[in-house]
Amino acid sequence: MQTIAIANQKGGCGKTTTAVNIATAFAVMGNRVLIIDLDPQAHSTLGLGHNPESLNKTVYDTLTNVRMPLSRVITATNVRGLDLAPSNILLSGVEFELVTLYSREYILSRQINCVGDNYDICVIDCSPSLSLLTLNALVAGTDVIIPVQTHYYAVEGLKQLLGTVNIVRERFNRRLKILGILLTFVEAGAALSKQVQQQMREFFGCLVFDTVIRKTLKLAEAPSAGESIFSYAPSSRGAADYRALAEEIIYNKVFAEEICNVRA
Numbered sequence: 723m724q725t726i727a728i729a730n731q732k733g734g735c736g737k738t739t740t741a742v743n744i745a746t747a748f749a750v751m752g753n754r755v756l757i758i759d760l761d762p763q764a765h766s767t768l769g770l771g772h773n774p775e776s777l778n779k780t781v782y783d784t785l786t787n788v789r790m791p792l793s794r795v796i797t798a799t800n801v802r803g804l805d806l807a808p809s810n811i812l813l814s815g816v817e818f819e820l821v822t823l824y825s826r827e828y829i830l831s832r833q834i835n836c837v838g839d840n841y842d843i844c845v846i847d848c849s850p851s852l853s854l855l856t857l858n859a860l861v862a863g864t865d866v867i868i869p870v871q872t873h874y875y876a877v878e879g880l881k882q883l884l885g886t887v888n889i890v891r892e893r894f895n896r897r898l899k900i901l902g903i904l905l906t907f908v909e910a911g912a913a914l915s916k917q918v919q920q921q922m923r924e925f926f927g928c929l930v931f932d933t934v935i936r937k938t939l940k941l942a943e944a945p946s947a948g949e950s951i952f953s954y955a956p957s958s959r960g961a962a963d964y965r966a967l968a969e970e971i972i973y974n975k976v977f978a979e980e981i982c983n984v985r986a
Contacts, residue, residue, distance in 0.1 A: 723834075723838040723839075723841055723842060723843065723844055723864075724842070724843050724844070724865065725834060725843075725846065725863045725864045725865070726744075726843065726844070726846065726863060726864070726865045726866070726867055727848055727859040727860055727862070727863040727865070727866045727867070728740050728741040728744075728845065728846065729856055729859065729866050729867075729868060729883065730850065730868055730870065730879065730880075730883060731850060731851050731852045731882065731883055732850065732871075733850040735869045735906055736869045736871065736904075736906035736907060736935060736941075737848065737850065738761065738765040738769060738847050738945075739935075739941055739945070740867065740869045740904060740935070741766050741845050741847035742757070742766050742769045742770060742847070742945075742950050743941075743950050743951050743960070743961075743964040744845060744867070744964055744967060744968055744971075745757040745804060745843075745845040746801050746804060746951075746952050746964075747965055747968035748804075748843050748845070748972075749801050749802065749803035749804035750801070750803075750952060751968060751969075751972065753841075753842040754803055754840065754841045754842045754843075755841060755844070755845065756796065756804075756805050756806075756807065756837065756841045756843075756844045756845070757770070757805070757806050757807070757844075757845045757846075758806075758807040758830075758834075758845070758846045758847065758859075759781060759807065759808050759809035759847050760781060760830070760846050760849060760855050760856075760858070760859055761809060761813070761847055761848065761849040761850070762809065762812075762813040762814035762849060763849075764808065764809040764813075765847070765945065766806070766809070766847040767806065767809050767810070768945060768948065769944070769945040769948065769950070770800070770804075770806050770949075770950070771800055771948030772808055772948075774808065774810035779794060779795045780807075780808050780809050780813065781807050781808065781809050781813060782809070782810070782812040782813045783795060784807070785820070785829055785830065785833075785858075786816060786819050786820070791833065791836055791837075792807060792833040792834065792837050793836065793837050793840075795807050795808070796837070800949075801952075805841075813855070816854075816855065817853060817854045821854075826854065826858075827854075827857055827858060827861050827894055828858075828861055828894075829858060830846075830858035830859065830861070830862045831858070831861050831895075834862050846862070852882070852886055856886075857890065857894075860886070860887065860890040860894075860895065860898060861894045861895045861898075862895075863895070863898055864897055864898065864899070865898070865899055865900070865901035866887060866898065866899075866900055866901060867902055867903075867904055868880065868883060868900065868903045869904045869906045869935075870905060870906065870922070871906055871907045872906070872909075872915045872918040872919055873918065877918065877922065880903070884900075887900060902929060902930065902971075903922065903926055903929050903930045903931065904933075904934075905918075905919055905922060905931070905934040905935065906935040907937045908934040908935060908936050908937060909936070909937050910936065919934070931967060932970060933963060933966045933970050934963070935960070935964070935967070936960070938958060938959045938960045940954065940955040940959070940961075941960035951964060952964075952965075
């Protein structure tokens with residue numbers, strides 16, 4: 723199972739929007755998908771139509787109780803092929819409970835491995851910090867997508883996250899790779915947005931996705947309706963952008979596998 727962590731310690735970069743919509747796009751394409759809400763703000767849970775306060779079991783329970791498998795936390799969504807491991811505010815206290823636990827970095831990884839046969843892709847919506855929760859996501863992941871707002875300050879934060887990814891790869895998870903840097907809130911007519919885009923592509927090269935997520939009101943409105951962009955505004959620019967991103971990821975994966983088969 724491919725496990726993709728959507729990570730950036732900076733808030734407001736479109737992380738949860740990306741997690742919800744890329745997971746939905748994968749499911750619409752016929753994949754069996756699990757999205758794990760690893761953010762105490764529970765925005766992915768809300769964005770997929772669930773009320774965090776009414777849930778009996780969440781990711782918090784599976785991280786703090788070895789007798790609570792992830793399978794008992796998972797719930798269905800309104801999207802065919804997409805399941806959710808929800809979150810709520812209780813998750814904000816999980817680090818205090820795990821701080822003395824041995825191998826605490828691997829808790830999520832072990833839980834995900836137990837449901838791996840049920841899904842093709844797992845998407846993890848990380849909290850906006852370089853915390854134990856984010857570390858668990860990176861240790862569990864095969865890939866990481868880094869959403870980056872096309873502003874100068876966002877670029878500075880990216881360097882710190884890339885350093886964290888390298889540390890995780892060296893110490894905990896050698897299979898982890900950066901699937902891509904995703905440029906978000908792109909304004910086609912804005913000079914600053916164009917300049918930052920150009921600098922990102924010049925500096926990071928092929929690490930930057932060809933697809934960009936343009937700034938659009940529909941993407942901002944969809945979470946309030948508890949829907950992904952694909953059901954809220956399927957003909958919008960936001961839907962087109964996330965559809966293109968999913969296709970770029972799937973195509974690159976298939977292309978890489980074909981190259982490996984040829985070399986073998």
